[in-house]
Amino acid sequence: KGATLDWYVKLLGNTGLMQAAAHSLLIAMVSATISSLLGTFISMALHRWRFPSRKVIHTSLFVMMMSPDIVIGISLLVLFMAMSLPLGFWTLLMAHVTLCVPFVAITVHSRLLGFDRHVVEAARDLGAGEYEVFRHVVLPMVFPAVLAGWFMSFTLSIDDVIISFFTTGPTFEVLPLRIYSMVRLGLKPEVNALCAIMILVTAAAVFLSQRLLKEKP
Numbered sequence: 001k002g003a004t005l006d007w008y009v010k011l012l013g014n015t016g017l018m019q020a021a022a023h024s025l026l027i028a029m030v031s032a033t034i035s036s037l038l039g040t041f042i043s044m045a046l047h048r049w050r051f052p053s054r055k056v057i058h059t060s061l062f063v064m065m066m067s068p069d070i071v072i073g074i075s076l077l078v079l080f081m082a083m084s085l086p087l088g089f090w091t092l093l094m095a096h097v098t099l100c101v102p103f104v105a106i107t108v109h110s111r112l113l114g115f116d117r118h119v120v121e122a123a124r125d126l127g128a129g130e131y132e133v134f135r136h137v138v139l140p141m142v143f144p145a146v147l148a149g150w151f152m153s154f155t156l157s158i159d160d161v162i163i164s165f166f167t168t169g170p171t172f173e174v175l176p177l178r179i180y181s182m183v184r185l186g187l188k189p190e191v192n193a194l195c196a197i198m199i200l201v202t203a204a205a206v207f208l209s210q211r212l213l214k215e216k217p
Helices: 007-013 015-048 054-068 069-082 087-113 117-125 132-159 162-167 175-184 189-214
Strands: none
Touching: 007 015, 007 189, 015 054, 015 087, 015 132, 015 175, 015 189, 054 087, 069 087, 069 162, 087 132, 087 162, 117 132, 132 175, 132 189, 162 175, 175 189
């Protein structure tokens, strides 16, 4: 049989895959939003203030970015077990935020390094307060980087397998783990259709992220 869209239609009737896809989208969107807020705050704090642990935090961000997923996953699993936290939505969310925050922080911080501080000083000389300076000067400058960090975090979260394997439980199954379990038992056409959709979504997120990063401040 030639090319057909029948398997995409049948995919909608697979409640297990659809539920796992909904879980993955929920985790990806929430973790990307939280990571963008935390990463932006960290990057602006590192850029604006000089405090004793500044270099330690900056180095830690790079270490977390370069750490293998299996190391992060096992470390977080040990932490959650020590805290007696049941594995599920909240542990998975914390794990994905931990994974994504360094990428957002470094992305926004790189944008801030090219920021002309004279613009801020000029705004203050004209009588603008701290809130007005942030809202009308700083935020428009860094927003493309924040949005790029959001898309990057979304991509990292929705495609993650290893960290999700260690930090989620049977009550909250995400799509990559569902696909992995189905592939082990035999690949079905619905899985191929779903993988094609995931590739398109991921590629679109990466493309938008790169376009936003190329925008001049």
